[in-house]
Amino acid sequence: MAERVLLIGVYGMELVECGGALAANVAAGGESFATMMLCRERMQSDVRKAGEVLGVEVDFLGFRNGHVAVDEEHKRAVVRAIRRVRPTIVITQDPEHSLADLDPDRRPAMTLILEALGLASREFALDEGLDPHPVPTVYYMTPSHPNCVVNIAPFWDKKTAAMDVLESQLEFSGRHWSEQLDPKDAEALVPGFAELDSDLARGRAVHRALDRAVHIYHGIGHHGHYAFAEAYRREGDFHLPALVR
Incomplete structure (x- = not known):
């Protein structure tokens, strides 16, 4: 089924790590987007090229390395990205994995993303003229404990x-x-x-x-x-009208 999928990434390579699922959504008639927090100028050019290959629309939040914080300024930026795209599905980093990851900014970035997903549906930053957006279905990429895989062959x-x-x-x-x-x-x-x-x-x-x-x-x-698959962990229970294979 076609969806509006938004990848919220930290550095940039996440676009390719989730590239199979994002491309599959586009092939099914959906729209795939990616917004990156930290991405150096040269890397931005590369990520845009990767987005073109995969059919993904990419933008960058321009955060500073080592300065990601769970404050109003950063929350507004991520909430703005969510409300502009209005996704039905969000893909982002796995909280469990990011906790022990020694890449800088991953831990505050994870808290920021989760806060922004909640705030996007509430009466926060309404002065920017963007309507609240309900919390979408969330999938965590490259999780420590996946509960589903996507066929990317x-x-x-x-x-x-x-x-x-x-x-x-x-x-x-x-x-x-x-x-x-x-x-x-x-x-x-x-x-x-x-x-x-x-x-x-x-x-x-x-x-x-x-x-x-x-x-x-x-x-x-x-x-x-599947010959090749990307692993994900869906947040929350699966709600199924009937059991599926």
Whole structure:
């Protein structure tokens, strides 16, 4: 069924991590949106390109790294994004996962997002001229304990192509893994790793291996029905008119 899906992300790569579900919604006739809190200028260009590949409309809140706070200014910005899109479904980071994540800003960002989802439906910031919007269905991405998966096999090529244009992220990952991985382990993960001539090439090669493994695991590798799947955790109970397979 076609939906209005809004991804509320922190850094930017979340767009591709949820790219299969977002692209599937577009293919079903829905509209997919993404709003990012923290995204450096070069990364913004890459994320916009990834959005074009996936059919997702992207905007940026322009928050400052290390300064995300659960205050009125930040609440207004996120509430504004929710009310403008008026989504039926929101995808965002998993509270459990983000609590132990050592990426800066993830913990206050999670509290901010949850506060904004509640405030968007109430009499908060009505002076901005945007009507309240009911709390939508919420799915947490890359959760510690998923309770559902989405078939992304038909959109695997799009998801891979979207990751390929996140060049600033791939370069960062390439440098990181070159420093962190034992050369023999890197070679086992990506045959020919030592011959790759740039951080970009190394990052792209490892991401392809990693992404393929993760999504196969949540798909057919996890006794599932799909070759590739994205894992999610739906907030709250599933309300079904009848039992489904």
